[in-house]
Amino acid sequence: xxxxxxxxxxxxxxxxxxxxxxxxxxxxxxxxxxxxxxxxxxxxxxxxxxxxxxxxxxxxxxxxxxxxxxxxxxxxxxxxxxxxxxxxxxxxxxxxxxxxxxxxxxxxxxxxxxxxxxxxxxxxxxxxxxxxxxxxxxxxxxxxxxxxxxxxxxxxxxxxxxxxxxxxxxxxxxxxxxxxxxxxxxxxxxxxxxxxxxxxxxxxxxxxxxxxxxxxxxxxxxxxxxxxxxxxxxxxxxxxxxxxxxxxxxxxxxxxxxxxxxxxxxxxxxxxxxxxxxxxxxxxxxxxxxxxxxxxxxxxxxxxxxxxxxxxxxxxxxxxxxxxxxxxxxxxxxxxxxxxxxxxxxxxxxxxxxxxxxxxxxxxxx
Numbered sequence: 001x002x003x004x005x006x007x008x009x010x011x012x013x014x015x016x017x018x019x020x021x022x023x024x025x026x027x028x029x030x031x032x033x034x035x036x037x038x039x040x041x042x043x044x045x046x047x048x049x050x051x052x053x054x055x056x057x058x059x060x061x062x063x064x065x066x067x068x069x070x071x072x073x074x075x076x077x078x079x080x081x082x083x084x085x086x087x088x089x090x091x092x093x094x095x096x097x098x099x100x101x102x103x104x105x106x107x108x109x110x111x112x113x114x115x116x117x118x119x120x121x122x123x124x125x126x127x128x129x130x131x132x133x134x135x136x137x138x139x140x141x142x143x144x145x146x147x148x149x150x151x152x153x154x155x156x157x158x159x160x161x162x163x164x165x166x167x168x169x170x171x172x173x174x175x176x177x178x179x180x181x182x183x184x185x186x187x188x189x190x191x192x193x194x195x196x197x198x199x200x201x202x203x204x205x206x207x208x209x210x211x212x213x214x215x216x217x218x219x220x221x222x223x224x225x226x227x228x229x230x231x232x233x234x235x236x237x238x239x240x241x242x243x244x245x246x247x248x249x250x251x252x253x254x255x256x257x258x259x260x261x262x263x264x265x266x267x268x269x270x271x272x273x274x275x276x277x278x279x280x281x282x283x284x285x286x287x288x289x290x291x292x293x294x295x296x297x298x299x300x301x302x303x304x305x306x307x308x309x310x311x312x313x314x315x316x317x318x319x320x321x322x323x324x325x326x327x328x329x330x331x332x333x334x335x336x337x338x339x340x341x342x343x344x345x346x347x348x349x350x351x352x353x354x355x356x357x358x359x360x361x362x363x364x365x366x
Contacts, residue, residue, distance in 0.1 A: 003170070009139045009147070009160040014131030016108075016155065016162070017068070017094035021127060022085040026060035028052060036062070037083040039091050041071040046079070047091070056084050068094040068105055068112070072124040076112035078105045092130045103171035104164050111135040137162045181357045188354040189347070197320050197328070197341045201293075202312030204336055204343060205276035210244045212271040217241050226263065227270035228255030233263070234273070241268045249276040249286055251293060251311050257300035258311075260293035262286035274311040280345045284361050288348035292316050319344040 013019065028038055034053035042049065047069055056062060065081045072090035080102060085091045096105065115133065119125045140148040140161040149159035216225060221240025229236045234250055243266035252259045254272035264283055269275060281289075296314055300306050306314070321329040321342040330340035352358050 003138075005136065007138070008136040009156065009158070010134050011137050011156055011160070011162060012131070013094065013112075013133045013135065016098065017096055019127050019131050020093050020095065022060055022063075022087045022091065022093070024057065024059040024061075024087060026057050026084055026086050030057045031055075037079070037081065039069050039077075039079065039083055039085045041073060041075070041091065043073070043075045046077045047071060047075060049086075052084060060084055060087075063093055066100060066102070066105070067096070068109055070094060070112060070125065070130055072119070072126070074112065074116040074119045074125045076109040078102060078109050090124060090126065092125070092127050094130070098162075098164065101164065101168045103168040107167045107171055108135065108137075111137075138166050139163055179357060179360070181359055183354060183356050183359050189351055191319070191351070193317070195319070196317040197337065197339070198315050199318055199337050199341070199343060200312070201276070201314045201316060202309075204318075205249070205278050205312070207312055208275065208277050210269060210275050211242070212269050212273075213241070214271045216270075217268065223266065223268050224263070225268045225270070226250050226261070226273055228252040228257075228259075228272040230256035230259045234259060234261040236270075239268050243268050244275065247277075247281055249281070249290060249293070250274070251276065251306070253306045253311060257306055258294060258297040260290040262290055274306075276311075280343075282349060284350075284352040284358070285345050285348035287352050289318075292318065319347050 026038070028050045031038075031052035032055075034051055036052050036054050036056070037046070037048045038050050038052050039047045040049040041047070054062070061084075063079070063083050063085065065079055065083070067079050068076055069079055069083075069085065070076045070092045085093060112133070112135065115135075140163045142148055148161055150161050151159065153159045155161055213225075216227070216237050217239040219240040221238055223239055223241060223243045224233075224235040225237040225239045225241075226234045227236040228234075230252070234252065246263050246265040246267060248263055248267075250261050250263060250267070250269060250273045252273050262283065293314075293316065296316070321344045323329055328340075329342055331342050332340065334340045336342055353361055
């Protein structure tokens with residue numbers, strides 16, 4: 001199914017949903033642990049900051065599933081199960097005024113998230129703004145492809161009717177078989193971070209001279225263009241340029257600094273990223289390394305960018321190779337560190353593959 005966005009019509013959120021806030025001042029510290037999600041402001045983990053007992057704090061409202069939560073920064077998530085919401089996080093709860101299929105609510109979440117660029121700490125999204133927010137949706141049409149008009153004008157002043165069935169069908173066509181995993185949480189090996197040692201990034205990875213672009217190439221194509229964006233694995237466009245080889249990690253040095261992503265296939269890169277290569281790299285241990293590299297984000301911002309070799313000079317801690325007695329194996333050539341420690345790439349790979357859904361990587365690693 002092809003989305004013909006040009007024919008979509010405008011709808012106000014307040015005409016589609018009741019917008020409500022949680023009452024009281026629910027804090028996770030005041031509640032016993034449990035299985036009910038607690039929603040707060042945040043861009044990750046569906047807005048969930050923890051799980052509490054069903055009784056909550058005895059004051060806050062328990063919301064039923066089948067709703068959308070939108071925080072003060074316009075992060076929208078579909079909540080399929082009953083949940084609590086903090087009030088101080090300014091989380092708006094959108095309760096549909098129509099018979100809502102989960103597919104439709106997921107579709108609308110995507111549209112609301114497209115408005116995130118408009119909001120920040122200086123301009124938070126409150127209930128009144130949520131109610132007034134305009135989104136565009138496909139509309140019901142007659143056999144002559146003309147919009148069906150509702151005389152009661154339930155959803156819009158123009159009488160347009162959102163085509164919820166079309167939206168549902170579109171989303172369902174995108175679905176794949178649910179992911180399953182044979183891995184259990186207890187299977188993962190201990191990290192023992194206190195036994196990790198320091199390594200300079202430039203001693204682990206090769207600094208290879210590659211062609212970089214100061215602006216996005218104009219010709220569209222099939223090759224991922226990696227820039228300083230923090231989303232979509234760093235891909236901001238698809239271009240038609242001669243790529244550099246894959247099996248590498250990119251680290252952003254501008255915008256959202258020190259976002260690290262693994263790229264299995266060839267890419268084209270912006271001048272705002274550094275490219276890290278190693279003959280020890282594979283998809284699994286790269287995921288481990290990217291996670292460690294991202295822990296350095298706090299050091300950098302627009303006022304302090306990791307330019308001029310700062311990425312390669314960065315020091316990170318990693319697990320090291322040890323003998324059967326647990327003693328560090330020392331490399332006399334000191335290839336990776338002045339002290340002769342050797343990063344345990346095999347452990348990193350096995351750790352990632354042991355995590356839930358990590359078994360899905362095994363086929364690509366054979």
